[in-house]
Amino acid sequence: MLQARRIVVKVGSSSLTTATGGLDADRVDALVDVLAKAHERGTDAGPVEIVLVSSGAIAAGLSPLGLEKRPSDLARQQAAASVGQGLLVARYTASFARYGLRVGQVLLTADDASRRAHYRNAYRTLEQLLAMGAVPVVNENDTVATAEIRFGDNDRLAALVAHLVRADLLVLLSDVDGLYDGDPSKPGTSRIAEVHGPDDLAGVEIGSAGKAGVGTGGMVTKVEAARIATGAGIPVILTAARHAAAALAGRDTGTLFHRTGRRAADRLLWLEHASSPRGAITLDAGAVAAVVERRTSLLPAGVTGVEGDFAAGDPVDLLDENGHIVARGLVNFDARELPRLLGRSTRDLARELGPAYEREVVHRDDLVVLTG
Numbered sequence: 001m002l003q004a005r006r007i008v009v010k011v012g013s014s015s016l017t018t019a020t021g022g023l024d025a026d027r028v029d030a031l032v033d034v035l036a037k038a039h040e041r042g043t044d045a046g047p048v049e050i051v052l053v054s055s056g057a058i059a060a061g062l063s064p065l066g067l068e069k070r071p072s073d074l075a076r077q078q079a080a081a082s083v084g085q086g087l088l089v090a091r092y093t094a095s096f097a098r099y100g101l102r103v104g105q106v107l108l109t110a111d112d113a114s115r116r117a118h119y120r121n122a123y124r125t126l127e128q129l130l131a132m133g134a135v136p137v138v139n140e141n142d143t144v145a146t147a148e149i150r151f152g153d154n155d156r157l158a159a160l161v162a163h164l165v166r167a168d169l170l171v172l173l174s175d176v177d178g179l180y181d182g183d184p185s186k187p188g189t190s191r192i193a194e195v196h197g198p199d200d201l202a203g204v205e206i207g208s209a210g211k212a213g214v215g216t217g218g219m220v221t222k223v224e225a226a227r228i229a230t231g232a233g234i235p236v237i238l239t240a241a242r243h244a245a246a247a248l249a250g251r252d253t254g255t256l257f258h259r260t261g262r263r264a265a266d267r268l269l270w271l272e273h274a275s276s277p278r279g280a281i282t283l284d285a286g287a288v289a290a291v292v293e294r295r296t297s298l299l300p301a302g303v304t305g306v307e308g309d310f311a312a313g314d315p316v317d318l319l320d321e322n323g324h325i326v327a328r329g330l331v332n333f334d335a336r337e338l339p340r341l342l343g344r345s346t347r348d349l350a351r352e353l354g355p356a357y358e359r360e361v362v363h364r365d366d367l368v369v370l371t372g
């Protein structure tokens, strides 16, 4: 951990704001003190780069808009996020400036991150900010994210950002100092120091957000984030924001999730975990075998059915003839264009409708096979 050179740190709303809404400037400063010092201290191999994934926009916007608690409707959440994100970044800008550090705001949605051009842009911006010594402050782009394209929780976003920037470590900071074997507010529960894989979670009661009322996903989304990151080869520390200094100094704190896999850095992890399908395409048995076993592109000839109202570029699920999801991909046609192409060879389609119709329904580079 001490040798981690690139660290993604995610901080939850409950660690930055008061329960009634409003930023707690002292807590923001305390977090920035820890991050700036870790950056300055560096490792034997060079400086430490920090990417901060910060929640808190909605919570920070509540009291300025006269809202007493997090509203249940998306429109007012977006209004609160719009006001709160500005305040949040202004606070970080002032706080990091005490150390001569610049911050750069990066707002992402689940939807655009799984698209090739947007994914590359996000990657390039983050790399460039780090190369210039700035601290990227990432959040979901709440004001434009509609219900279908929302992450909703920043834990998963942080895991995917860690993968995107090829981080050495993901630190999830919350109001609780680790994963407990049951509801931590109840007596008799204890902290789990290390998780080596799913078996260590058997019997653990993983609950939703606590009483404070500003957090969203509770432990469910943190454990899911840890699963995504560790599966992609990135270890995760989950601890309380007040223990951030200890965690970054490599001292034993919170819960350490060991890596379980190693996965090449590509945007398909985003397609798998971040996108919500806008429709479904049914494949015949030959196309299922081609896509799942031979990892080829999906051509119109192998498609037997289309559901949903998607547009070219949207994520769709690919189903076998029994309706089981076998893959997810970015489709190259609008839903209304597909019915007349079904079962036809690309050569026929090109001859009849023009070369634009020679394209794959889903290109293999835009396709992730879902196992299990």
Ligand SMILES: Nc1ncnc2c1ncn2[C@@H]1O[C@H](COP(=O)(O)OP(=O)(O)O)[C@@H](O)[C@H]1O
Binding pocket: 011, 012, 013, 014, 015, 173, 174, 175, 176, 178, 179, 180, 181, 182, 183, 184, 185, 204, 205, 206, 207, 208, 209, 210, 211, 214, 215, 216, 217, 218, 219
């Ligand atoms: N098994 C568990 N171990 C630890 N915390 C848990 C567990 N189950 C539920 N929780 C709750 O999850 C809360 C943290 O989630 P949340 O409020 O969403 O945090 P944040 O705003 O930091 O993302 C804790 O305060 C705790 O009440």
Ligand SMILES: N[C@@H](CCC(=O)OP(=O)(O)O)C(=O)O
Binding pocket: 011, 012, 013, 014, 054, 055, 056, 057, 058, 059, 081, 139, 140, 142, 152, 153, 154, 155, 214, 215, 216, 217, 218
């Ligand atoms: N994008 C939202 C954060 C959503 C979220 O995941 O919140 P939290 O559970 O506090 O990490 C915001 O800034 O309010």
